[in-house]
Amino acid sequence: MEWTDEGIVLGVRRHGESSAIVELLTRAHGRHLGLVRGGASSRMRPLLQPGNTVRAVWRARLDEHLGYYQVEDIRLRAATVLASSHAVYGVTHLASLARLLPERDPHEDIYEMLDRTLDDFDEVGQAAAHLIKFELAMLAELGFGLDLDTCAATGETTELVYVSPKSGGAVSRRAGDPWRDRLLRLPAFLRHGEGNASGWSDQDLQDGFAITGLFLMRHVLEPRGQGHSDARDGFINAVIRRLAKAAVP
Secondary structure: OEEEEEEEEEEEEEEOOOEEEEEEEEOOOEEEEEEEOOOOOOOOOOOOOOOOEEEEEEEOOOOOOOOEEEEEEEEOOHHHHOOOHHHHHHHHHHHHHHOOOOEOOOOHHHHHHHHHHHOOOOOHHHHHHHHHHHHHHHHHHOOOOOEEEEEOOOOOOOOEEEEOOOOOEEEEHHHHHHHHHHOEEOOHHHOOOOOOOOOOOHHHHHHHHHHHHHHHHHHHHHHHOOOOOHHHHHHHHHHHHHHHHHHOO
């Protein structure tokens, strides 16, 4: 058995004296592990950092075997990521989200979105908005997508400013105002046709994370006996600190 694919490094663990088991999210073969001989060496460590994109050749005698990877670099992001705390937390959290996908099951749209999200950590607000959208995409990929395009109460498609914490559906201003204290706020950058490159405030980002955090916990993490990763809280706190610092004249 042999195939060649692009993959994003999710994690690495040492195996024996010098080898490493590498976990990739590949474009066409999904989340896939393989053994890299010499993967623990000083020469290979910079390549096998979470968030890097590599070209991988996987070989095994049988498809169900762990198999061996040969890897070469395509895009090395680790040095840039290590320069900021929010990016370090963000990459770690994105890897933990990708591990929710079943092993060896292709998810090409998620791969493409992860690849783009990893390239957008320079601007902290944009990084946070993209990570929220990635969490929404993961909910949809796992079968728990939220309907944020139509009011769950009236069917309206305009002025959708709330989200029902029960159904996960959007709620219009007219239908939701009497119950606003019981609803989640839907930030503008998540409303269909309203988001733009600078279309979020600090509160918008916190509202976005509140929505995705609630439904990830309820539908995905708690049934598996898991909770949110520490990296998610670290990312959110780092983003809030960076934005607060930038707002000080």
